Amino acid sequence: MSPAASPLRDEGTRSQVVLAGAIAGLVSRFCIAPLDVLKIRRQLQYHSLADPLSTPLSRTSGGVLYLARDILRHEGITGFWKGNIPAEGLYLSYGATQFLAYRSANQALDLVEQRGNVKIPGVAKSFLAGATAGTVATTVTYPLDLLRTRFAAQGTERVYTGLIASIRDISRHEGPDGFFRGLPAGIAQIVPNMGLFFAFYESFKPLDADIHLPFGSGDALAGIASSILSKSAVFPLDTVRKRLQVQGPTRGKYFGSAKMPAYRGVMGTIRAIVQKEGWRGLYRGLGVSLVKAAPASAVTMWTYERALSVIQGASQQSDAGHGIGGS
Template structure:
């Protein structure tokens, strides 16, 4: 396949086909990268004050990725790497579907605007706007599952919640509905540039990668990896802020690293406190794992989405020219 034969799949398929393909992509991706996700969250929540000697890691404190992995395996077993997997699967399933549906719909609106108003929107700008819209919509709709995923992944040997239903009941009773949306502003502030940049990079790199012959027959995975690494690196501090805010509340002292963690309020306040107490490095703790995770996650997501959509379209009897 040459780059001139490339045609983006984001506007192809009916709404049902796009929803199903996006859901499948999110589900498969989540299962594959669950252990790396747990490691990243634990690293982001590990509090280390530059001014407080008592917060300095002890020999029993997992300070690096390998130490942390061994600590989880020793004290929590192999299943510790999949803590929070149930809400996370629900998150990735619904997020993947909502993201691709919103991205496709946003592209259709922009294309309609171009045709109606005669305005030509540059390709990269169109991808950025559609990606930012998709990320904002998907993040807001699925945020309670994201919060539950983080809280379960942050549970060490001490149980905070006995199960998913118990966690929903406890948060509702003690924190109210707003408790499910702790850190949402940081999530929105992160996802808008992240998803906008991701889709802009992805659409830009995919036709270039189409000429590169890789296993499985396409450069979708390579384009996804490159786009994800570049976009995630740019907004990672906001991801750390979001994780710190998500474990605030009545139970925050029980989570991994929470015993010494201060109370955070607001995006700007959290950034300022992390920088003052932990240095700029505190905002990037876990970035290495995040980038390692981003590569397979994005490759699996985009490759699975493209393949699933092709298979679904091939098996479908619907006329592709019908209204979508």
């Protein structure tokens, strides 16, 4: 069959994709919130190779367990959910925007194939659609991402008294640009990250049909493998983004940032981290990030596929019911 004769894939309607993506984002966030806080704290641990008084190496190497005990001891169990309100908004809007943009990009590429009578390789199509989806979702939801990071980075000292207060404070002292600190690093990270993620996911997903894993777990395993591979490739840019997000008038008040220097720009931040902390500084938090990536991606993709299937099934039953009633 020629490319022009290939039917468009059934990716669901816009409303179905938005709803399924939103559900996937909310469920995923609820499950991995504590790991997200630990990852952000780990990335903000500053250790100058030339300053033995900065965060001790024994503590940075202790990593997640040290941080978890410290949070539990000084901030209580609720400390693991700091920043959860903007994070829930972030995951809700990001999940909906990401899957909607991914579906739209896929359909646009399908139309290019049909009208141009060309065949775009499947992996290339997934990469382009994923990169587009990631860029759109990151830009639209970035202010929530910044707020999530700042709240998660608050230790025992409260920088902001609440969500509304934080928005008002940033607007007053940093202006609109304050909500987009580190966005270039976010875009530079998300394009290859999401492009690679969806490319890997679409490559791994057909294996479920051959292996016949129970309960749709093939979707979850494909999400895990895809996320680990893609996140590892671009993790330094995620660290750069987090460091840039806590810049501004309140820079020295966040966890681990008392001795942290001021950073400017993506390349300037990379150079500063490498010079002061070594290459290891760019990868601090990678371990917990990968641990987080597995359940987050598994839950997200599994929930999305199941939610979309349920929503489409309910829609078909509703349409059938209307058809019977109207005949």
